[in-house]
Structure formats: structure tokens, C-alpha cells
Amino acid sequence: MPHPQTGTGDVVDLVVIGAGINGLAIARDAAERGLSVVVVDRGDVGAGTTATSSRLIHGGLKYLERYDFTLVHESIRERHLLFRNAPHLVHDYPMLIPFYAGDSRPGPLIRLGLAAFDVLAAGRGRGRSRGMSTRAIGRRWPHLSQRGLRGGVLFNDAQVPWAERLCVELLIDAERLGATVLTYTTVTGLIVDDRRVLGVRTRDNDTGEAGEIRGRLTINSAGPWIDRILDGQVESRRLNGGTKGSHVIVDPFPGAPDTCIFFEAAADQRPIFVFPWEGRYVLGSTDLTYEDDLDEVVASDAEIDYLLTEANRLFPDANLTPDDVLYSVAGVRPLPYTAGVSDNAKISRGHTVLDHAPAYRGLLTIIGGKLTTHRALAEDAVDEALEVLGRPRRRCATRTRPLPGADAADWPAFRAGFLRAPAPFTPEQAARLVAVYGIRAARVRELVVADPALGEVVDSRTGAVAAEVVLAFREEGARTLADVLLRRTLVGLGPDMALSAAVTCADVAVRYLGWDAGRARSEVAAYRAELRRFRPRVLRLAEATPTSDRRAS
Structure with missing residues (x-):
């Protein structure tokens, strides 16, 4: 493009x-x-x-605590519309909300709030919330801490894995x-x-x-x-009084849950999450007043320690340490400036x-x-x-307009057909393509059929192919290698942040997009530089390895 x-x-x-x-x-x-x-x-x-969000599509449950019924209603409606207009990107996402002795929000109060939420979501909900006894939680989530557990609620919300x-x-x-x-x-x-x-x-x-x-x-x-x-x-x-939110991403750990756990942090009573995400786990998020450089927002050691400590408290077998952090993600929420606020959650x-x-x-x-x-x-x-x-009011059509990846007469039928006949891709590749691109996965297929060389795998972990690099630049507005890896193909959000794939993808750009060798090298270097804000483990390990050892390997 x-x-x-x-x-x-x-x-x-x-x-x-x-x-x-x-x-x-x-x-x-x-x-x-x-x-x-x-x-x-x-x-x-x-x-x-x-790109620094929690990747959750909230129905607005937590806004009931502030009696913000307008925002709750709006969030429920918008979640419902996203399920309809972007079904390839937005999915049902069950969450367990456990109750512990000493929590600032008593279990009965949360149950009452969820009952009210179910009423507000009538006709647009994803199934009613369901109370869980301590015994039932122990059976379903045996590695969750039982110390002080007083039951819980299973609640249905939504996730957008690729915001x-x-x-x-x-x-x-x-x-x-x-x-x-x-x-x-x-x-x-x-x-x-x-x-x-x-x-x-x-x-x-x-x-x-x-x-x-x-x-x-x-x-x-x-x-x-x-x-x-x-x-x-x-x-x-x-006008802006945004707060800093940080997350850490870790590999599956001992006792890791297969659903999202939404719980109250012991340190500050903030509701936080531990949730599965694309084969890994996200712990988050913090909510800190932030007055520093908006262009240099990174997760601090203290924030990382806070999130790991709370996860270890919830899952005693986890034993997570900073060495387990694959990378972190930090950003500033665009909240209205509110003078004198004592609790950022109230903004x-x-x-x-x-x-x-x-x-x-x-x-x-x-x-x-x-x-x-x-x-x-x-x-x-x-x-x-x-x-x-001074223009005439015209009806907004985006309530019913699907996003391009869902613009099909029958999205489920397209998905089923693409997965049923995956060639020229493997079944695993086809499943990823349709999850990332929706019906636009057909464009990737068209490119590969027209030029089989574009079926070259550029990232062994995901099976992403060269055609995706070409598509990103030609049809999806990418300008840099980082755009492709972090915000188009998403392979850069894997455990090694695609450091092993970056050179391969740059080589595709040389062969198909007119880059010269100098640009390929500079793009790879720029990509590595952009990754530093994530504090990725792969870079920490590489920099901790003596140069002679790296050459030998």
C-alpha cells in the first residue's frame, strides 16, 4: 500500500x-x-x-461498583456488537472470580452485582453467571489456593486475542x-x-x-x-490523567489455569487477572499514577514483582520469578484528568x-x-x-457493518470450509490464518497459489508464511518490519518476540518488495531496538552471553 x-x-x-x-x-x-x-x-x-491493553472485551461488570450504569449498558451493547461484527477476533471468555477471606469486596456483594449484571445483559449476554462452591472450585481448579477460599462465581465475558x-x-x-x-x-x-x-x-x-x-x-x-x-x-x-498499566507474559507454569482468574490483589485490593493467551499467560494489570515521559513507558521491576507475587499467592505451585518473564507490556490509559483522586480505579x-x-x-x-x-x-x-x-444527521451504520475479516454472508461456513480444505497449508497453519485474518485468510491463500514460493514458512513456531509479509505491506498499511511482526502477522508477540524470524521476513521484503540489503539490515536493527520497551527475556539472555560464546554457538 x-x-x-x-x-x-x-x-x-x-x-x-x-x-x-x-x-x-x-x-x-x-x-x-x-x-x-x-x-x-x-x-x-x-x-x-x-497494543498495551489487557486484550479483554469487558461487558462492564467492574463499573457496577461505581454505579456507572450508563457505561455498563454501553459496554454490554458494544461487546454484543463485536461478537456479531468481528466473530473471528472476539471470543467468549469464561472467568472465575474467587472469594477469599479478607477481600475488600465480600462474596455476597459480588454475587449481587453479577445478578444485576445478568439482568442488564438480558438478551445480549453470553450465559448467566454461576455460583461455585469451595468444593466445586477445588475440583475444577485444583491448583488454586484454598487458603481462605470462600467460593466464587463463574462469569462469561470476552477476549480479543489480537487487539x-x-x-x-x-x-x-x-x-x-x-x-x-x-x-x-x-x-x-x-x-x-x-x-x-x-x-x-x-x-x-x-x-x-x-x-x-x-x-x-x-x-x-x-x-x-x-x-x-x-x-x-x-x-x-x-485533560488527560491516564494511569499506567503493565502486564507480564509467562509460559505455562505449574498449576496454571485453563480459564481466566479475576481476583483481588492482597497488596492493594485491585482486581487483577491471570489468564491464558495464545499458549502463554498474561498477568495484569497495574493501575499507577503516571507523570513521566509518555514515550518511554516500560514495566518497572516493582510492577513485575507485584504481579508475580500475586500470581504466586493465588497459585502456590507456580513459583514464578523475574527469570520466567518472557516480556512485559506497559502503556498509559487515556483517562480524564481527575484532581485529588485517591484510588485510580475510581477514575x-x-x-x-x-x-x-x-x-x-x-x-x-x-x-x-x-x-x-x-x-x-x-x-x-x-x-x-x-x-x-452543520451537516444533516445521517444514521450511523457501524452497528451492523462487519469488519473486513468477517464480511461474509456466512462466517461460520467460511471458517469451516477453510479448515476443511486447508491446502496449500497444514491444518495448523489454516487454523491460525483464519483466526488472525478471518475471511482475509483467503487472500493469503491466493498469493500462495499464484506464487508457491510465498508459501515459505518464515516463523517455525506459528507456521506463518512469506505471503503474509507481502500482504502486510501491499494491503494492510505496514511500513516497517516491526509493523509486520508486531501488528500484522503477530508472530512478534511469541516467546522470543520473533527475533529468529526477523531476518527471514526482511529477506522476503528484499525478494518481493524491492528492499536492498542495507534496508533489510537497518529494519532488523530497528526492530530489535523497538523490542527494548518490552524488556524481552530473549534480549536479556543474549546480552548476558559473552560475545565469544554467541559466535561459537
């Missing part, structure tokens, strides 16, 4: 700053409703906060509808004239070329970076579309938002945009 250059052409209806899940959802909705849209992001789609693919498919659909998405293009400033925002000034990260994108309305959807966009350009109170997880008029016309800022409700946020933002632009 060629990368369009910024320039000083026609004025578009919307300039959207930020290509995370919210900015892309806004672009998709706006384009579908007939607006001309340009999205600008200094990095890749979904490479910021979206990055949600962003990629929003990108594909937005561009199909006419939106333009400029990645690796930095917004260097807003164009402000007489307190009216007229668009943005930009710089192409590769060429250094400066440009302008003029728009009738600019939407600041930069997540935790919204204040940075406004700083020195628009007078405003502080609203809802969203607000802020119109800066009358102080500054032509500018909206998106405050808050979360993975589950990205579509609803976009609908609200585009409704507001149409009103500000």
Missing part, C-alpha cells in the same frame, strides 16, 4: 490526529457517513495504547470507505488563525518533508498525548467529546475511551462532528 504524502491540497471535512483504535473508528464511521477524512499518526496504527488486528481491520475498512490514513507522519502543530483551528502542520518521518492538512474540523484523538497536541497551541485545562472509564468552541472553533478533543467501546465513541464523535459542521 503506497504511503500518500501530505500537502496543501483541498480542505477535507475531518483531520483526525491519532491512529489508535479510537481515531481509526472515528475515521471509519465518518467516511461511511460521507465525510472526507485524513488520519495522521507519527507511528503505526494501533502501536500506542491499543492489533482490530486496528488493522478498521484501517482497511476506513480506506475502503474513502478515508486517507497517514502513518509515520508527525503532527508538528495545529494551524490556528483568529482562534479557529484550520488543520495541522505535519512532517513525514522518513523524508522530513513538511506539509499541511487543512480541515473544516480537527479531532484530537491522540489518547494519552492529547494535552501534548494542545500544548502551546490551544489554551486548555489539563471514569467513559469517554467525552469536548468541543473547544467558543474559545477555539473547529476543534474537538476525545477524552477517555476504552477498547470495548471504541465504536460507540466514534459514533458519538461523528454525531458531534456533523453538528459542528
